[in-house]
Amino acid sequence: MTTFHPESALITKILGALIYFRPSEFSDHGIDRVLALQVESPESSALIKTFQSVLDVFNRTDIDALNMAHDEFFSGIADMPVPPWGSVYLDRECVLFGESTSEYKQFLVKQGFEFETHNNDPLDHIGLMLMTLGELLENQTNDQASAALEELLTTHMLPWTTHYLTQIESMITEPAYAQAIALTQTLLNKLQTTLNLQAKPRQIYFKITQQ
Numbered sequence: 001m002t003t004f005h006p007e008s009a010l011i012t013k014i015l016g017a018l019i020y021f022r023p024s025e026f027s028d029h030g031i032d033r034v035l036a037l038q039v040e041s042p043e044s045s046a047l048i049k050t051f052q053s054v055l056d057v058f059n060r061t062d063i064d065a066l067n068m069a070h071d072e073f074f075s076g077i078a079d080m081p082v083p084p085w086g087s088v089y090l091d092r093e094c095v096l097f098g099e100s101t102s103e104y105k106q107f108l109v110k111q112g113f114e115f116e117t118h119n120n121d122p123l124d125h126i127g128l129m130l131m132t133l134g135e136l137l138e139n140q141t142n143d144q145a146s147a148a149l150e151e152l153l154t155t156h157m158l159p160w161t162t163h164y165l166t167q168i169e170s171m172i173t174e175p176a177y178a179q180a181i182a183l184t185q186t187l188l189n190k191l192q193t194t195l196n197l198q199a200k201p202r203q204i205y206f207k208i209t210q211q
Contacts, residue, residue, distance in 0.1 A: 003045065004045075004047070004190075004194060005137050005140040005141070006137075006138070007045060007047055007048055007051075008047075008134075008137050008187060008190075008191060009134045009135075009137035009138040009140075010039075010051075010134070011047065011048075011051050011134075011183070011187060012130045012131070012133045012134035012137060012184075012187060013130070013131050013134030013135070014031075014034055014051075014055075014134075015054075015127075015130050015180055015183065015184055015187075016126075016127045016128065016129070016130030016131035016132075016133070016134060017029065017031050017034070017127065017131060018031065018054075018058065018127075018180055019074055019084070019126060019127035019130065019177075019180060019181075019184075020074070020125055020126075020127025020128055020130075020131070021127070022067060022070050022071070022075055023063050023066035023067050023070055024063060024067055034055075035055050035058050035059050036059070037055065038052070039051060039052055039055070040052035047186075047187070047190075050183055050186070051183060053179065054176070054179045054180050054183055057175055057176045057179055058176045058180075061174075061175070061176045065174060066174070066176060066177075068174075069172065069174035069176075069177050070177070073168060073171075073172055073177065074125075074126075074127065074177075076121070081171055081208065082164065082167050082168040082171060082172075082208055083206070084125050084126045084127070084164070084168075085101075085122045085124050085125055085126075086100055086101070086104065086124035086126075086129070086156065086157075086160050086161075087099070087100045087101040087122065087124055088206045089160040089163060089164060089204050089205060089206045090159065090160055090202055090203075090204070090205070091205065092203075092205055093205075094205050094206045096122050097122055100124065100156075101122050101123065101124050103155075103156070104123060104124050104156045105123055107151060107152070107155075107156060108123060108132070111136075111148050113132060113135070115128060124156070126161065126164065126184075129152075129156070129157055129161075130184065132152065133149075133152060133153070133157065136148055136149045136152060137149070143194055143195055143196070144195075145195040145197060149195070150195070150197060153188075153191065153192065153195070153197055153199075154197050154198065154199055154200050155200050157188070158188065158192060158197070158199035158200075159199050159200055159201070159202035159204075160202070160204065161188060162185075162188075162199070163204050165181060165184060165185040165188070166185070167208045168181055169181050169182060169185065171208075
């Protein structure tokens, strides 16, 4: 069995947590301990080596700088140039808690997932979705995607995350989050190729205006 799926499970879970939780809350969720991990070894794959560099840059970055970037791009505290919720892109009205959110929630219930979110945040936040992806990848033993994994990627994630990640990658300048976003895009592309999946065609309604 390839090590790709166990590595992907680990990385997507941690990337999701880094993106979803505000850095000032990392210690509340044990993320500070995760950041201290040394996951790279001389035999590590290129994927793990890139992941280690992401952990290292988060460790080196001032917490206030991380908080500022998170507030701008991931927290929903102010107007966000690139919103991190799927329904903003997939719903005709570009709203939170739209029809696509409801569809995704039904998928989570069917798979037995439960999340406690900040202030009843939408469940289709990119960080939460990455954590869900990591859970499903843990049970992936070959390159034939399980039905749940296929549905998550082809129906609920890939139709909007490709557009979202491309846009945010061109706008975010804080190095730690920029590297996390780049690795997220690389990993999703590799999963799509490895598992031979095609995103279901869905209209993207929210178009981002470059500054």
